Amino acid sequence: MFSANGFILRVLSVKRGWLMAYIELENVTFCYPGQSRPVLRDINLSIYKEGVTAITGANGSGKTTFSKLLIGILTPTKGWIKLNGQLLTSLTLAQIGRRIGYVFQNPGKQLFCETVEEEIAFGVRNLGLGLSTDQVAQKVRMVLDYFELTRYAQVYPLSLSAGEKRRLAIAAVFVLEPDLLLLDEPTTGLDPYRKKLLGDYLDKVIAAKRGVVIISHDQKFISRYATRLIKLQEGQFVEE
Numbered sequence: 758m759f760s761a762n763g764f765i766l767r768v769l770s771v772k773r774g775w776l777m778a779y780i781e782l783e784n785v786t787f788c789y790p791g792q793s794r795p796v797l798r799d800i801n802l803s804i805y806k807e808g809v810t811a812i813t814g815a816n817g818s819g820k821t822t823f824s825k826l827l828i829g830i831l832t833p834t835k836g837w838i839k840l841n842g843q844l845l846t847s848l849t850l851a852q853i854g855r856r857i858g859y860v861f862q863n864p865g866k867q868l869f870c871e872t873v874e875e876e877i878a879f880g881v882r883n884l885g886l887g888l889s890t891d892q893v894a895q896k897v898r899m900v901l902d903y904f905e906l907t908r909y910a911q912v913y914p915l916s917l918s919a920g921e922k923r924r925l926a927i928a929a930v931f932v933l934e935p936d937l938l939l940l941d942e943p944t945t946g947l948d949p950y951r952k953k954l955l956g957d958y959l960d961k962v963i964a965a966k967r968g969v970v971i972i973s974h975d976q977k978f979i980s981r982y983a984t985r986l987i988k989l990q991e992g993q994f995v996e997e
């Protein structure tokens with residue numbers, strides 16, 4: 758028999774499913790040790806897994822600090838952060854890293870392998886995904902191809918150009934199939950053509966049903982790719 762209540766509940770849960778925050782911050786304040794002024798004050802914010810959320814703000818406003826809080830490198834001085842309903846403090850950095858793929862403001866800092874291929878394979882082998890050697894090789898080949906890095910497979914990562922390093926850093930986290938990519942200033946040092954390529958990769962990430970958070974000053978890039986824009990101003994977020 759048709760149950761109106763059941764139907765309404767289903768519709769509501771589907772709707773809530775769409776709107777459910779992937780990352781939730783409640784009353785988050787962060788102050789670096791020994792400093793009197795907090796960088797972030799009483800932040801209440803939900804971040805969703807859909808689309809591209811852009812975070813802007815002046816130099817030194819705390820964008821990178823905020824991103825480090827999201828991946829658990831820093832812990833709030835006050836308040837809490839939940840990732841997919843779980844308190845961030847109850848998760849290990851590796852568990853967080855599997856869900857949020859983080860690309861540093863300076864991606865060179867996160868590249869440490871001898872070759873591009875090895876850089877992409879490293880996480881796949883070491884995050885305990887339980888894949889066979891063949892499966893790892895297949896995944897690596899696919900991602901090299903997806904990010905147009907196949908011809909650099911045997912190249913030393915730190916000898917790549919700035920744009921290629923960033924592409925490799927994105928590929929190396931993308932291969933781990935995170936729910937969300939978090940990119941700190943991804944267009945720095947890229948010419949218009951490389952920016953367009955980066956945008957195309959973001960489109961691919963979105964097409965693969967992942968979310969993206971970009972921290973950026975680049976108004977033109979943001980206006981082309983962002984589906985939501987929030988600005989960090991005097992320690993607080995303003996939705997634009």
Ligand SMILES: Nc1ncnc2c1ncn2[C@@H]1O[C@H](COP(=O)(O)OP(=O)(O)OP(=O)(O)O)[C@@H](O)[C@H]1O
Pocket residue numbers: 789792796814815816817818819820821822823862
């Ligand atoms: N490790 C640290 N110890 C103390 N203060 C810090 C530390 N890292 C950053 N800060 C300070 O915190 C504030 C926010 O810095 P943060 O790097 O988060 O800003 P940002 O918005 O990312 O800046 P940018 O646009 O230049 O990348 C700045 O005043 C900075 O000097």
Ligand SMILES: [Mg+2]
Pocket residue numbers: 820821822862941
């Ligand atoms: Mg920064």
